[in-house]
Amino acid sequence: MTVFHLLVYLSLLVFLAAVIARVVRIARMPIHLRWELYPVPHEKGRASYGGSTLEEVDWWTKPRQVDRIGELAAMIPEMLFLKGLWEHNRPMWFGSFALHFGLYLLIGELALLVLSGLLFIAGVAGGILDILLSLILILAWVGCILGIIGTIIMFYKRLADRKLRLHTNASHFFNLLLLGAIYLTGLLWVASDSSYAANVSAFFVGWMSLSAMPALPAIGYWHIGCVLLFFVYFPFTHMTHAFIKWFTYHDVRWEDQPNLPEGKMQAEIEKLESQIVTWAAPHVNADGRKTWVDIVSETGEEKKEK
Amino acid sequence: MSTQTKIEPKRITDISVPSEQLGHVDPQDLMPLPPPYDKIEELPGFKALTEQQRNDVEATFDDTICVGVPKPKSKEEEEKLVAAFLKGLEKLFSKENNWTFLEPLVLSMEHCARCQTCVDDCPIYEASGYNEVYRPTFRSEVLRRLYFKYIKPGNPLFKKFQHGDIELNWTLLSRLLESSYRCTLCRRCAQSCPIGVDNGLIAREIRKIFSSEMGLTQKDLHEKGTVQQLKIGSSTGMNALAVKDNVEFIDEDMTERTGIKVETKWDVEGADVLLLHNAGEFIAWPENPGCFALLLDAAGISWTLSSEIAGYDGVNYGLFYDDVQLAKVAMRHFEIAKKLKVKKIVMGECGHESKALGVIADRVAQGVPRETAMTLIRDIVFSGKIKLDPSKNDFPVTLHDPCNLVRSMGVVEPQREVLRYIAPRFREMEPHGVRNYCCGGGSGFAIMSQYNFMDWRLQIAGRKKFKQILDAFANEDPGPETKKYVCAPCSNCKGQFRDLFDYYGAKEKSGLYYGGLVELVVNAMVDIEGEFLDWDMM
Numbered sequence: 120m121t122v123f124h125l126l127v128y129l130s131l132l133v134f135l136a137a138v139i140a141r142v143v144r145i146a147r148m149p150i151h152l153r154w155e156l157y158p159v160p161h162e163k164g165r166a167s168y169g170g171s172t173l174e175e176v177d178w179w180t181k182p183r184q185v186d187r188i189g190e191l192a193a194m195i196p197e198m199l200f201l202k203g204l205w206e207h208n209r210p211m212w213f214g215s216f217a218l219h220f221g222l223y224l225l226i227g228e229l230a231l232l233v234l235s236g237l238l239f240i241a242g243v244a245g246g247i248l249d250i251l252l253s254l255i256l257i258l259a260w261v262g263c264i265l266g267i268i269g270t271i272i273m274f275y276k277r278l279a280d281r282k283l284r285l286h287t288n289a290s291h292f293f294n295l296l297l298l299g300a301i302y303l304t305g306l307l308w309v310a311s312d313s314s315y316a317a318n319v320s321a322f323f324v325g326w327m328s329l330s331a332m333p334a335l336p337a338i339g340y341w342h343i344g345c346v347l348l349f350f351v352y353f354p355f356t357h358m359t360h361a362f363i364k365w366f367t368y369h370d371v372r373w374e375d376q377p378n379l380p381e382g383k384m385q386a387e388i389e390k391l392e393s394q395i396v397t398w399a400a401p402h403v404n405a406d407g408r409k410t411w412v413d414i415v416s417e418t419g420e421e422k423k424e425k
Numbered sequence: 426m427s428t429q430t431k432i433e434p435k436r437i438t439d440i441s442v443p444s445e446q447l448g449h450v451d452p453q454d455l456m457p458l459p460p461p462y463d464k465i466e467e468l469p470g471f472k473a474l475t476e477q478q479r480n481d482v483e484a485t486f487d488d489t490i491c492v493g494v495p496k497p498k499s500k501e502e503e504e505k506l507v508a509a510f511l512k513g514l515e516k517l518f519s520k521e522n523n524w525t526f527l528e529p530l531v532l533s534m535e536h537c538a539r540c541q542t543c544v545d546d547c548p549i550y551e552a553s554g555y556n557e558v559y560r561p562t563f564r565s566e567v568l569r570r571l572y573f574k575y576i577k578p579g580n581p582l583f584k585k586f587q588h589g590d591i592e593l594n595w596t597l598l599s600r601l602l603e604s605s606y607r608c609t610l611c612r613r614c615a616q617s618c619p620i621g622v623d624n625g626l627i628a629r630e631i632r633k634i635f636s637s638e639m640g641l642t643q644k645d646l647h648e649k650g651t652v653q654q655l656k657i658g659s660s661t662g663m664n665a666l667a668v669k670d671n672v673e674f675i676d677e678d679m680t681e682r683t684g685i686k687v688e689t690k691w692d693v694e695g696a697d698v699l700l701l702h703n704a705g706e707f708i709a710w711p712e713n714p715g716c717f718a719l720l721l722d723a724a725g726i727s728w729t730l731s732s733e734i735a736g737y738d739g740v741n742y743g744l745f746y747d748d749v750q751l752a753k754v755a756m757r758h759f760e761i762a763k764k765l766k767v768k769k770i771v772m773g774e775c776g777h778e779s780k781a782l783g784v785i786a787d788r789v790a791q792g793v794p795r796e797t798a799m800t801l802i803r804d805i806v807f808s809g810k811i812k813l814d815p816s817k818n819d820f821p822v823t824l825h826d827p828c829n830l831v832r833s834m835g836v837v838e839p840q841r842e843v844l845r846y847i848a849p850r851f852r853e854m855e856p857h858g859v860r861n862y863c864c865g866g867g868s869g870f871a872i873m874s875q876y877n878f879m880d881w882r883l884q885i886a887g888r889k890k891f892k893q894i895l896d897a898f899a900n901e902d903p904g905p906e907t908k909k910y911v912c913a914p915c916s917n918c919k920g921q922f923r924d925l926f927d928y929y930g931a932k933e934k935s936g937l938y939y940g941g942l943v944e945l946v947v948n949a950m951v952d953i954e955g956e957f958l959d960w961d962m963m
Contacts (some may be wrong), residue, residue: 171835367621
């Protein structure tokens with residue numbers, strides 16, 4: 120094992136640890152008050168116009184119908200094709216889609232590289248590996264070209280569109296530059312190395328089996344360096360919206376689970392309501408001992424006039 | 426509006442820089458309205474704040490004041506307020522104090538891409554002529570920077586690089602507080618966010634820090650609102666005796682106008698339905714509770730009102746600014762329903778009441794089952810128990826979708842099914858349903874008129890809706906001869922339409938009237954001779 124092996128593993132480790140920590144942190148957050156936003160796509164037969172079960176008289180007496188296929192039908196176009204942006208911000212969609220889809224294709228390439236590495240280590244040779252190498256080459260070409268187009272458009276928009284510029288930080292440009300560097304070095308590597316697929320695949324085999332890695336063209340090292348930097352940087356940025364979106368949609372926007380007598384939710388809520396509240400405003404009337412439920416049970420009503 | 430030159434902040438950080446005023450709207454910049462409302466010089470002006478007002482309270486955000494926080498008397502007092510805010514900020518991100526919205530808030534704080542996709546969906550931003558201080562992401566970004574600077578652990582330099590810096594001082598806080606009351610919490614922007622970031626929630630949570638930690642609240646929502654409701658019985662100031670008097674008069678008037686005996690029931694134990702109106706109806710739109718009484722009796726439903734404290738007022742302004750007040754009011758409503766042993770609570774024609782009690786309170790306590798009036802009205806209309814003649818509603822009708830009822834609850838179709846049946850000249854506004862525009866009176870704005878705030882909410886917050894209404898009737902005779910009915914099944918929205926139509930003279934110029942859904946149902950009843958709707962009184 121070389122320093123380079125270690126560097127790759129270390130970057131991956133940082134990436135995985137930070138991503139898992141973020142997911143666990145969000146997943147462990149307490150249940151919150153309902154704050155859904157319609158349309159909710161799992162509302163069977165009603166999602167198309169944004170309706171809900173609450174449109175039914177005595178809705179609590181009727182079985183709750185949750186359409187998971189409907190959820191998928193809403194989520195997949197959003198994840199893959201940025202449907203929301205297409206509907207609400209078309210001028211930005213073209214650049215953003217290219218930028219994101221380029222990345223998806225490179226992630227696809229990574230997955231195929233891992234697969235081909237595993238197959239190679241397992242002793243598989245010939246046909247299937249050749250097909251995988253061809254696919255890897257195609258994904259690298261298309262992903263990098265799309266990514267470069269997307270990066271240029273987004274960079275230009277951030278600079279030229281006043282609406283965006285006023286709310287753009289230094290990190291937005293850095294993020295674009297880093298992604299752009301990944302795409303550009305990737306494209307230069309693919310374009311300049313006639314054995315790109317074989318080389319990158321051999322690199323993966325060497326990395327995964329802790330054996331010698333092939334000598335790569337200089338641009339290859341630049342590309343890998345940019346990718347590793349991205350791995351280490353990404354989990355600490357807002358770009359984590361890529362997977363946190365699952366929570367913003369499932370835990371908030373589409374989260375409409377009612378608190379019914381037979382359900383388990385009430386016990387969880389009671390635990391939260393037994394926490395001590397320390398808000399300091401006079402009307403809250405917290406004294407350092409009162410719990411949430413103590414406080415909200417005080418009404419301060421005047422004696423009723425008869 | 427004053428005649429000073431336009432002030433356009435260039436950066437988020439400008440909010441901390443002391444100046445006479447951060448933002449200013451020039452009437453020329455406002456979104457144009459169609460004729461006859463297109464001539465600025467013929468429209469009511471925008472009252473300028475007086476020197477006295479500017480001296481007394483903080484007024485450096487824009488041309489108006491909503492909260493009106495007294496100016497700190499010394500630097501030390503300012504520093505104390507800043508320190509209190511920081512404590513509040515910390516509590517806002519703690520599960521002990523803010524389990525209620527912690528996850529949605531953190532998700533919105535940490536994952537915004539600043540793509541600004543949401544901004545064009547904001548009717549206030551658009552109506553103001555895209556004024557930077559009303560951009561829905563402006564206040565969100567200020568809170569976000571404060572969150573990363575003071576709350577979220579991490580290397581300060583990295584955080585500054587990632588999210589930008591901001592200077593926390595009293596200038597920023599006084600403006601941030603006012604700015605949180607330039608959003609109606611309609612959440613239309615949240616709907617268009619591809620990531621799921623919610624600027625409406627952020628505005629509400631800013632209000633919460635100031636209210637729950639610092640006791641800085643908007644008077645109509647707090648002192649006159651939830652506090653009065655819990656103390657006396659209603660945010661209108663009516664105690665039980667007064668409301669019973671009002672209702673007695675309403676019953677008599679309804680009986681006289683319809684020829685059908687109307688008698689409201691009070692505190693009937695074991696009734697099927699506890700009807701919970703927004704108490705504003707008893708004063709401002711008495712025919713609404715009157716029509717409910719008539720319809721429920723005609724349909725043979727066992728129902729009651731409650732005369733307990735807060736039992737005759739379904740409003741819950743806590744929804745707009747403070748979880749403690751929200752939960753106190755909701756708990757009270759649940760207690761009353763349990764005490765009366767009713768089978769369910771039906772929430773009257775009030776959007777925020779429906780959302781607060783029907784959805785939000787669901788996780789405050791396991792209460793009595795609740796449903797909105799929309800479903801009940803639909804069932805009554807299609808039950809066959811009441812004979813209806815749609816031709817009695819032979820005038821143009823459009824429907825306003827209250828944000829809380831539609832976008833936040835998904836109650837979209839019942840009211841439409843009714844209108845499609847009883848109003849032959851019903852037409853939709855565009856866009857409608859869950860993509861509707863707020864009336865401009867959301868988040869309690871409709872009850873706020875102190876200083877010159879009413880000018881702001883009618884000229885800017887309600888502008889988009891006013892235009893939308895005019896557009897909905899564009900194919901009708903534009904004059905007042907053709908009476909046009911805007912059906913608004915929400916007390917808060919009706920309050921805004923009342924002020925909006927008065928302000929622009931829309932009744933006289935365009936024949937615009939507004940009212941609820943039940944009034945149209947009663948107007949179509951065969952058993953009532955002639956017309957129930959009294960256009961002169963509307």
